[in-house]
Amino acid sequence: MFCVEQEKLDRYHWLVDELNRHGHLYYVLDAPEIEDDEYDALMREMLQFEKEHPDLIRDDSPSKRIGGTVLEAFEKVAHAKPMLSLEDVFSKGELHDWLQRAADSLEQPWIPWCCELKIDGLAVSLIFEDGKFVQASTRGDGIVGEDVTENLKTVKDLPLRLLGDVPGHLELRGEVYMSKEGFARLNAAREEAGLPLFANPRNAAAGSLRQLDTAVAARRNLRLFTYYVQDAESYGLHSQSEVLGWLKARGLPVQRAWRRAGTEAEVLDFLERWSGERFSLPYATDGAVFKADPTEYWKILGNNVKTPRWAVAYKYPPEERKTKLESIEISLGRTGVLTPVANLTPVLISGTVVKRASLHNDEEIQRKDIRVGDQVWVRKAGEIIPEIVRVDTASRTGTEESFTMPATCPVCGAAVAKLPGEVALRCPNRSCPAQLTQGLIHFASRQGMDIRGIGDRLAEQLVQSGLVKSFGDLYALRVEPLIRLDRMGEKSAGKLIQAIAKSKERPLKFLITALGIREVGAGVAAELAKRFSSLDEIAAADEERLAAVEGVGPVIAGSIKAFFGEEHNRRLIDELREAGVSMRSETAPEAPIGPLAGKTFVFTGELSRMSRAQAQELVAQRGGKNVASVSKKTSYVVVGEAPGSKAEKALSLNVPTLNEEEFFAMIDKLPQHMYGGTNDA
Numbered sequence: 001m002f003c004v005e006q007e008k009l010d011r012y013h014w015l016v017d018e019l020n021r022h023g024h025l026y027y028v029l030d031a032p033e034i035e036d037d038e039y040d041a042l043m044r045e046m047l048q049f050e051k052e053h054p055d056l057i058r059d060d061s062p063s064k065r066i067g068g069t070v071l072e073a074f075e076k077v078a079h080a081k082p083m084l085s086l087e088d089v090f091s092k093g094e095l096h097d098w099l100q101r102a103a104d105s106l107e108q109p110w111i112p113w114c115c116e117l118k119i120d121g122l123a124v125s126l127i128f129e130d131g132k133f134v135q136a137s138t139r140g141d142g143i144v145g146e147d148v149t150e151n152l153k154t155v156k157d158l159p160l161r162l163l164g165d166v167p168g169h170l171e172l173r174g175e176v177y178m179s180k181e182g183f184a185r186l187n188a189a190r191e192e193a194g195l196p197l198f199a200n201p202r203n204a205a206a207g208s209l210r211q212l213d214t215a216v217a218a219r220r221n222l223r224l225f226t227y228y229v230q231d232a233e234s235y236g237l238h239s240q241s242e243v244l245g246w247l248k249a250r251g252l253p254v255q256r257a258w259r260r261a262g263t264e265a266e267v268l269d270f271l272e273r274w275s276g277e278r279f280s281l282p283y284a285t286d287g288a289v290f291k292a293d294p295t296e297y298w299k300i301l302g303n304n305v306k307t308p309r310w311a312v313a314y315k316y317p318p319e320e321r322k323t324k325l326e327s328i329e330i331s332l333g334r335t336g337v338l339t340p341v342a343n344l345t346p347v348l349i350s351g352t353v354v355k356r357a358s359l360h361n362d363e364e365i366q367r368k369d370i371r372v373g374d375q376v377w378v379r380k381a382g383e384i385i386p387e388i389v390r391v392d393t394a395s396r397t398g399t400e401e402s403f404t405m406p407a408t409c410p411v412c413g414a415a416v417a418k419l420p421g422e423v424a425l426r427c428p429n430r431s432c433p434a435q436l437t438q439g440l441i442h443f444a445s446r447q448g449m450d451i452r453g454i455g456d457r458l459a460e461q462l463v464q465s466g467l468v469k470s471f472g473d474l475y476a477l478r479v480e481p482l483i484r485l486d487r488m489g490e491k492s493a494g495k496l497i498q499a500i501a502k503s504k505e506r507p508l509k510f511l512i513t514a515l516g517i518r519e520v521g522a523g524v525a526a527e528l529a530k531r532f533s534s535l536d537e538i539a540a541a542d543e544e545r546l547a548a549v550e551g552v553g554p555v556i557a558g559s560i561k562a563f564f565g566e567e568h569n570r571r572l573i574d575e576l577r578e579a580g581v582s583m584r585s586e587t588a589p590e591a592p593i594g595p596l597a598g599k600t601f602v603f604t605g606e607l608s609r610m611s612r613a614q615a616q617e618l619v620a621q622r623g624g625k626n627v628a629s630v631s632k633k634t635s636y637v638v639v640g641e642a643p644g645s646k647a648e649k650a651l652s653l654n655v656p657t658l659n660e661e662e663f664f665a666m667i668d669k670l671p672q673h674m675y676g677g678t679n680d681a
Ligand SMILES: [Zn+2]
Pocket: 409, 410, 411, 412, 413, 414, 427, 428, 429, 432, 433, 434
């Protein structure tokens, strides 16, 4: 037993409130008051306290947004009231008829409508109790959805506690979405990894929200807009415009484009204005929503089986343009994937000029029967990624040429091959100049070794001239051969060599990023550098230990293991070491603190006293680690009702098992903090 000084505890509460306030300013209002590094400093101080006092961690702590819980399956949630979808209309004529019909049934000449943009995301229901976020669920079939509470917590613009006093039970509805940029980045990474692409941001958001590993969901950077309050009248709200204002005042994110339209001209004006302006928004929109503004009309108009009679969605026509496919070229990525890319006659689509579109792979080209010289219909997936929708076969002249992927790498000539289970062709040559060039650009980037001066052009020259055959060769570069390169004087060569030398001292996290391990970006690299003291320790770690690091999980752990398993990569690391590149972490790794530090737990079957996630939280708060699968190194397997195969595996590996009673008895016996009551998890 020990006491936390009141002063420290007060400071912790202040930090949580302050960080939540700044998070709201930054993510929701887009009006930060402090610099990023000030925010980071407050965050570090708060995390330090939480590490020392895991029992006192508040439910609305911003640390809950990092993710780290791995669920076995999503629980089903029955919606208190059905989540309806909206009827779609596709023309101004249809829209006029629809709105007029609603006014007619109210025996009014016209009624005021609240106009909002329709975000290309997926609908969620959010439950708050006494102002605290407690549950989120997907629409599902409208009657029963899935519990996605843990993943919603990683959505940074969702307040975990509402502003102001909101007593009792509150249900909101909103849209979870992915930004255009996030969508483009995710698909680029998937293409590089040979994974199927998401067709649009809505699918990407849905796929991310349905990740059982919350760390994966957290990395996907999902965002939220809210637009609906269940039983709005009980909060004194009598119109949709009041609802939107109220949501904003509670600290919830509300899309800004909405307006109240008193006349039909104002409705059409809204449609017209946003038909073009929507392309400049950082997220994709596919239409506009019109809701009867006074909520009293909602009750009078009522609902159809699946759609309300007081709200309708207008879908903007898809932005598709026809242009000529002039040629197809092959681009090579860092991991050797060959991607066919179409060169198009430039055409204006969704606000920008499009000249190129990825054709992804051979199967895609064959499926759409795309030929060089074709007239093709082009659009932007998620308003950002140009893609060829279909060929205008009627305008073929017979001069079009079919395309087949090359059998050899267009750069190094190695025979290309498909990895099992992948559609993408890869150049298997580890020292292929194209891969090396891309890898070198990544190695030298700011997220990596930060070697100023190595951009696309110099990287290509270094590889083509044979000066760099592996990243390690960089550190042996001398002025003399460098000045023979294009546009490289003695002075710039000297600067480059200095920058390269300086990079030897880069902290471990940047070196990890620079290596270009599949699926390991800057965020994961930073976590690895915190938990391990050196690159060698990471290389030697088993998958279970890697998977237990925040944000890693089994897939990335496998990818890290595979990287260090390759002879080629081990040689590269030896070269870097010999060149004097620092491979140790500056700070000692943070060891978890608490009575269960160093112990790993696996849960199987149902618990009766609380959900598995809550039980895992108890373990984590006491410094223990939750892992997904049983191995010889697992400390305990907690076996509930109707356990799965993990219980048998525990027996066969001689791992101690605990039944529910034994588990809670163990937890109860552990020392309690004095202020344990503030933590209501
Ligand atoms: Zn090649």
